[in-house]
Amino acid sequence: MIHVEQLTKRFADLRLDGGFTALDHVSFHVQPGEIFGLLGPNGAGKTTCLRILSTVLRPTSGTAMVAGYDVATHPEEVRSRIGFMSNNTGIYDRMTAYEMVAYFGRLYGIPENILQPRIDHLFDRLNMQEIRDVLGSKMSTGMKQKVSIARTIVHDPPVLIFDEPTSGLDVLVARTVVEEIRALRDQGKCIIYSTHIMREVEKLCHRIGIIYKGQILAIGSLAELQDQYAKTDMEALFFELIDRHDELLQGAKS
Amino acid sequence: MRWRNVGLIFRREVLDQLRDRRTLFMIAVLPILLYPALGIGMVQLTVLFSEQPRTVVVLGTASLPDDPPLLADHHFAEEWFRNPADASKLEVITDSHADTPRQQALLAVATPMKELLAQREVLTSQIFTAQQAGDVASLARLKEQATQLTDDLSTRFNDGEMQVLIVIPEGFANNLERMKAEVLQRGDQAAAFDYPRPALLQNSADEKSLIAANRVQHVLDNWERAILRKTLEEVGLPASLPEPVHADAIDLARQEELAANVWSKLFPALLVIMSLTGAFYPAIDLGAGEKERGTMETLLICPASRTEIVLGKFLTVQLFSAATAILNLSSLGFTGKYMVSLAESGAMSRMVDLALPPVTALMWVVVMLVPLSALFSALCLAFATFARSSKEGQYYLTPLLMVTLGLTVFCLSPAVEMQPFYSVMPVMGPALLLKGLLSPTASSMTVYILPVLCTSFGYSILALWWAIDQFGSEDVLFREAERFDVRLWLRHLLRDKEATPSFSEAMFCFVLIMLLQFAAMKVFQTPLQRATPDQRGVLMMQLLIIQQLVIVATPPLFMGVMLTSSVGETFRLKWPGLFAIPLAMVLAVVLHPLSLEFAARMSWFFPPLPESVTEVLSTIARDDFSWWMPLLAFAVAPAICEEIAFRGFLLSGFKRGGREGLAIVLSALTFGIIHMIPQQVLNASLLGLVLGLVAVRTRSLFPGIAFHFAYNGLELVRNKYGGHVPQGGLWDWFFLVDSDGLRYQPALLGLCFATAVLILVLFQNWQRGTKTATAYSAWPPEKPLQLSG
Incomplete structure (x- = not known):
């Protein structure tokens, strides 16, 4: 469902010669019914990569196919087939939960007679009926996150992209979010999940890509990675990869 | 384009704005309360006001x-x-x-x-x-x-x-x-x-x-x-002795005319200013505000295209802009009428009844409001999209408001009346048209209605296109708040040189040329005023050459050497092949009569030429110079200097924006603008299009220089010898000498047009497919160019 080949993204940056390379020839694939974890520290390039997949940014080079469409040439087809949720996808202050979800449902082109029952069903599932008519500005962070999830899945997309969906949430809401994502996987969705929290990756993801300074350092299932690097502890594995990469870069410089 | 999405976004944004107390206050409450409050304030001030003896x-x-x-x-x-x-x-x-x-x-x-x-x-x-x-x-x-x-x-x-x-x-x-x-x-x-x-x-x-x-x-x-x-x-003398001619002044102004005179001044100005302010606050909220509140990305990942999003937002802004203008105008109208009816003494008492304009005039107010609010809404939305935050957005209001106010004040002046040239200018056209339509002595304004509406809608569409463009640019949407460091930026400019200048460098170069030209006005004016009429001609030509070298050629040359890595590519210093040069010159020769004829046909459109220009033209026609001086001043210097600037540095920079057509249009427009006088601006802009096309297609500056030289040289010859063409026989098929000097007959013009089209097609298809981007091997020289010494 998601095929990323040699994806590169450069930004103009006055401080750096030739600009800042946020993504450096990144490749990976994600199948339906699978959660692919993108693990990396802040600034590693996770958000840039997911923004390209959601067609908000254009790649400098390389290709990314989502649900059979190229993000560079068919952005609208891609957008109508994905659900995207990140820290940066806020909700409107002056809209109620119901209006917000219905608005996006209509933008996705869902007919009214299907939209109403679907929203009702979603609100039931996510325990949102009591915030149905609350304005965005009056909601707590947890409520907002629930509205975001409802907004992300209202059109039942085959591909879902979550960019650090649990950051800044208390444990209870974070657990709801994680459970919801697991339920979506069970429905056969193709899911990318980016985070810097190891435990979430261990719990949720089938396969993991460790990303650092715009490059994928390792890719594989948890077991494969543990075998390959002879480390059982995910955290130790992660730090070793990063240290090794930094040494490599240092060596290249000197 | 799915209008359903546009409608969805429009409805949401309107609802959103209506739920925002600030916007409602600015748009609706303020105008309704403001004018009556001002009225009450004025009454109180008059009561309290007592003049000190x-x-x-x-x-x-x-x-x-x-x-x-x-x-x-x-x-x-x-x-x-x-x-x-x-x-x-x-x-x-x-x-x-x-x-x-x-x-x-x-x-x-x-x-x-x-x-x-x-x-x-x-x-x-x-x-x-x-x-x-x-x-x-x-x-x-x-x-x-x-x-x-x-x-x-x-x-x-x-x-x-x-x-x-x-x-x-x-x-x-x-x-x-x-x-x-x-x-x-x-x-x-x-x-x-x-x-x-x-x-x-x-x-x-x-x-x-x-x-x-x-x-x-x-x-x-x-x-x-x-x-x-x-x-x-x-x-014992008659009382009329000291005033033998004392004319009795009789004022024929009717009451409704006095009222119309007041409205014809107030309404256009208020309409312009209120449709701008009415557009601004919603635009900031919909553009920068959405970025600030973190909902921009949510909207960008929905299936609606960028164009649909911008259109939905644009229509919202326009609705509020128009509503603000109409509410302000009606509130002012009714308050003004009421206040005047209160006044018992003073100048206002003459208009006991300040009748509101007739319905037809009010209808025109509404009609003009549509393109005006569209233009301001699109402009504001583009600015607001560019801004990182609402605060930054507000900073952009000042320049926009200043320019608009300047134009409005100009239109308000009683001496300024509608004429063809003003009718195609943004803001001025609608304002002057309304002034004319509302004024009591209704001169025939109907001929201007169509041009004003067409051009106003044209400007609105351009502004909207710009707003959509802004919205499509990820640099604009994801601009991060960065610390700006001048030293770092300068180092970046000089270190990370690219082969050709950037878009902003080209724009800066143009602004620099304009500023230098502005500053040099005084410098050039003083010696010209001091010179005797005999010396003035030669002095003027010397100054023209200096102006070309210092003001037009030096900034782009300096910037090209300092800021680009390939001077050759920037200034297109490539030999285009022998054939291109004479072909360009022939093109100039055949375009010259056409552009002259065009200018003559368009002369009704422009305000008359300023005196100084007619003086220059008559100076050229005089016989007492040696031939080379005018040739140097009017043909050689502009051909080289202006080509270096406009088809060299500026065109290369504009082309980096990625759009060839747009680059040619921009270089032509900038080339036109430095010619200052409206007639020449139009003419130069059109020729700039041709020159830009030739430069881009041949990838060389030299055909342009040849064209420019031939064209200006021909103009010189026409001014000097135009009256001396042989007449009679076959010549009369081609030439005609009238009060304006030499004119051309249709047969010649037709021939010229056909040849020009042919040559333009040749240039359009010049070396298609043979992309020779590396033809600059001989340039730059091994050693970097030395600037000092």
Whole structure:
């Protein structure tokens, strides 16, 4: 469902010669019914990569196919087939939960007679009926996150992209979010999940890509990675990869 | 484009704005409350306002005639004022009446001034005698003394805190009587009688003194007229003697015309300003506000395309812009009408009923509002999308408002009337058209309606296109708040050079050329004004060459060497092959008659040429220069310098934006704009399109230089020898000499057009497919260019 080949993204940056390379020839694939974890520290390039997949940014080079469409040439087809949720996808202050979800449902082109029952069903599932008519500005962070999830899945997309969906949430809401994502996987969705929290990756993801300074350092299932690097502890594995990469870069410089 | 999405976004944004108390307050509540509140404020101010009496010192009251009396009851007599109550606004201190210590102190300051004034009188007559005698030495001395004396007077006057000082000369009343006696006794003789007149001292730099002096002058004038009437009566002459031609002015203005005159000034200005402010706040909220609140990305990942999103937002902004303008206008209209009906006295009382404009005129207000609000909405939305935050967005309001205000104030001036050129200008066209349609003496405005509407909608669409473009740019949408470091930026400019200049470097170069040209105006003007008419022609050409070299060529050359890595590629220093040069020259030769004919046909459209330009043109036509001087100034220098700037640096920079067509249009527009005069701006812009195309297709600057040289050279030849073409026979098929000089006949024009199209097609398909981007191997030179020395 998601095929990323040699994806590169450069930004103009006055401080750096030739600009800042946020993504450096990144490749990976994600199948339906699978959660692919993108693990990396802040600034590693996770958000840039997911923004390209959601067609908000254009790649400098390389290709990314989502649900059979190229993000560079068919952005609208891609957008109508994905659900995207990140820290940066806020909700409107002056809209109620119901209006917000219905608005996006209509933008996705869902007919009214299907939209109403679907929203009702979603609100039931996510325990949102009591915030149905609350304005965005009056909601707590947890409520907002629930509205975001409802907004992300209202059109039942085959591909879902979550960019650090649990950051800044208390444990209870974070657990709801994680459970919801697991339920979506069970429905056969193709899911990318980016985070810097190891435990979430261990719990949720089938396969993991460790990303650092715009490059994928390792890719594989948890077991494969543990075998390959002879480390059982995910955290130790992660730090070793990063240290090794930094040494490599240092060596290249000197 | 799915209109359903546009509608969805529009409905959401409108609802969102209506739920925002700030917007509602700005758009609806403020205009409805503002004007009545201002009205109440004005009434209160008039009630509370009381003018401070101004102090007038009158010296020598003993010499005043008793009938008619100037003073009565220690004030100026009420009969000399139009409004008798005004008499109390002038406090009069005389040498016989000073009660309070303040008045006495004032009098003490004023009295010695009488003596100084007398001395000045003596000096003035001495200066006159010295001038007659031609005594230069004593003249200078006397003048210095006079200046000194005036200075003394001024110091005392200001110290005394009086606003006006009147000095009545000794024996003034007696002199009046004597004059009467002289007239009666003269018999057949001419009566010659002169006597010292009163003096009135004021300080016109001081507002209070100026106003008081004007009032006093008015009093004195009325008093003088009464004295004259009395004198004429006593000597037995008719009262009409001093005013043999006193025209009776009859005002034919009808009430509704007076009202229409008021509306024709107020409505266009308010419409422009309110549709701008009405667009601005919603636009900021919909653009920068959405970024700030973190919902921009949510919207960007929905299936609606960028164009649909911008259109939905644009329609919302326009709705609020139009609503603001209409609410403001109606509130102002009704408040104004009510206020005027309240006024009992003063200038406003003439218009007892300030009738609102007729329905047809109001309909035009609404029609004009559509393109105006569309233009401002699109512009504001583009700015607001560019801004990182609402605060940054607000900063952009000031320049936009300043430009709009400038244009509006220009249109408000009574001397500015609608003409073809103004009708196609943004903002000015609609404002002037409305002014014309609302004004009482309705001159024929209907011919302008279509051009104004077409161009206004054109500008709106351009602005909208820009807004969509802004919205499609990820640099704009994801601009991060960065610390701006000048040193870092300069280092980046000089270190990370690219082969050709960037878009912003090209834009900066153009602004630099414009600024230099502005600064040089004074420098060039001064010697030209000093030169004698004979020298002026040559001097002007020398200055033109200097201007081309210093102002037009130097900035791009300097920037090209400093900021790009390939001077050759930037300035297109590639040999285009032998064939291109003569082909470009032929193109210039065939385009020249066409563009002349076009300019002649378009002359009705533009305001007349300024005098200085006609002077230049006549200078060229004169015979007393050697041929090479005009050729250098008008053909060689512009051909090289302007091509380096506009088809070299600027076009290369604009092309980096990625769009070839847009780059050519921009380079042509900038090329046009530096020609300043509207006629030449249009002509140069059109030729700039051709030059841009030739430069881009041949990848060389040289055909452009050849074209430019041939074109300007031909223009020179036409100006100089245009009147001398052979006439009669076959020649008459091609040429015609009339009052404008040489003109061309349709046969020649047709031939030229066909050839021009042919050559343009040739250039359009020049070397297609053979992309020779690496043809600059010989350039840049091995050693970097040395700039100093």
